[in-house]
Amino acid sequence: GQQVMQIPQYQHVQEGEDFTTYCNSSTTLSNIQWYKQRPGGHPVFLIQLVKSGEVKKQKRLTFQFGEAKKNSSLHITATQTTDVGTYFCAPSFSGGYNKLIFGAGTRLAVHP
Amino acid sequence: NAGVTQTPKFRILKIGQSMTLQCTQDMNHNYMYWYRQDPGMGLKLIYYSVGAGITDKGEVPNGYNVSRSTTEDFPLRLELAAPSQTSVYFCASSYGIVRTNEKLFFGSGTQLSVL
Numbered sequence: 001g002q003q004v005m006q007i008p009q010y011q012h013v014q015e016g017e018d019f020t021t022y023c024n025s026s027t028t029l030s031n032i033q034w035y036k037q038r039p040g041g042h043p044v045f046l047i048q049l050v051k052s053g054e055v056k057k058q059k060r061l062t063f064q065f066g067e068a069k070k071n072s073s074l075h076i077t078a079t080q081t082t083d084v085g086t087y088f089c090a091p092s093f094s095g096g097y098n099k100l101i102f103g104a105g106t107r108l109a110v111h112p
Numbered sequence: 113n114a115g116v117t118q119t120p121k122f123r124i125l126k127i128g129q130s131m132t133l134q135c136t137q138d139m140n141h142n143y144m145y146w147y148r149q150d151p152g153m154g155l156k157l158i159y160y161s162v163g164a165g166i167t168d169k170g171e172v173p174n175g176y177n178v179s180r181s182t183t184e185d186f187p188l189r190l191e192l193a194a195p196s197q198t199s200v201y202f203c204a205s206s207y208g209i210v211r212t213n214e215k216l217f218f219g220s221g222t223q224l225s226v227l
Binding site for chain 1: 145147153155157171202204216218220221
């Protein structure tokens with residue numbers, strides 16, 4: 001079935017360092033959403049990317065959608081302990097699908 | 113506005129028992145979803161519904177059943193619980209289809225252990 005590869009699976013950084021997670025698909029995506037799940041919590045929507053080459057920023061977070069709409073990235077500048085959690089990409093595939101499939105997630109640990 | 117409400121929050125089942133996980137939303141959303149999340153893993157889609165009376169299978173539907181008799185409620189039924197169904201179950205909803213820029217709202221989850 002259609003799926004995405006999200007890398008890395010886990011990353012730990014020192015507070016203040018940057019962090020990037022990538023989401024890669026072998027097929028063209030309709031759009032892609034990103035969610036954050038704090039430890040013990042539920043996923044919370046961060047953003048959606050729709051257009052080829054789109055870049056969106058939310059304070060220290062930068063989201064990109066590839067030109068071919070097959071990959072996406074989330075970059076956090078100068079991580080803080082509040083950034084701890086698991087970041088999931090959730091792509092929608094072209095072809096009439098109404099469901100949202102999630103990537104495996106990248107778990108971020110931030111050491112103070 | 114409560115959003116998406118799941119009950120119970122925790123449950124322990126014996127192998128072979130049955131139970132229903134409840135999910136209700138008060139946002140008048142058309143679409144509802146059930147996901148499971150195994151420890152340290154991502155979310156797998158079990159079933160989803162695009163409206164009352166309409167349901168469809170997701171990635172991992174075996175061992176589960178759903179129904180959607182009203183817009184608000186989307187219960188998930190486990191008929192013969194197995195240890196492999198030990199997981200955290202999340203219900204989610206959205207107003208429209210996610211391909212048209214609709215985001216998911218998640219409930220707080222049900223932690224289920226089958227022993």
